[in-house]
Amino acid sequence: MSLAPQHPRVGLGWDRHAVAAGRPCTLAGIPLQCSVGPVGHSDGDVLLHALTDALLGAAGLDDLGTLFPNDDPQWSGAASSDFVVHAMKLLQQENLRPLSADLVVICEQPRIGQHRAQMRNRLAELLELPLDRVNLKGKSTEGGSEAAASAIEVQAVVLLGALG
Ligand code: MG
Secondary structure, three states: OOOOOOEEEEEEEEEEEEEOOOOEEEOEEEEOOOOOOOOOOOOOOOOHHHHHHHHHHHHHOOOHHHOOOOOOOOHOOOHHHHHHHHHHHHHOOOOOOEEEEEEEOOOOOOOOOHHHHHHHHHHHHHOOHHHEEEEEEEEEEOOHHHHHHHHHEEEEEEEEOOOO
């Protein structure tokens, strides 16, 4: 069986970082005012980590941890938007591009709703997509998950198609 290159490919990304008081909180490349922020070797942008893994996964490429090891000093404090930009270049080499993306952020803090429009805009920019092809929502678990109170978790799904 052969698959034509224009057939779409779906990718799934997931990540979760613990949060700590006083850490900067950058999500989707947007610095947010928040009393807690994700712990991480890079800037801890858990949202862009999940997104990068979804992009790489859909393209059949190595994952984020393999490409950007978290024990490599080169990536200490790195802007996670650089990971997305790098993944987009790899996709281009494979003659692929994103067609759409949808993400869920699960946490108690920060409240995603008030930042959603800004984060969505930045994601659309990074993915080189119109706004209506990128979506994002925040879910607090209303006390139903201890993990959501002590961490930020993100699930990302992307669809890729052929470039041009
Ligand atoms: Mg991560």
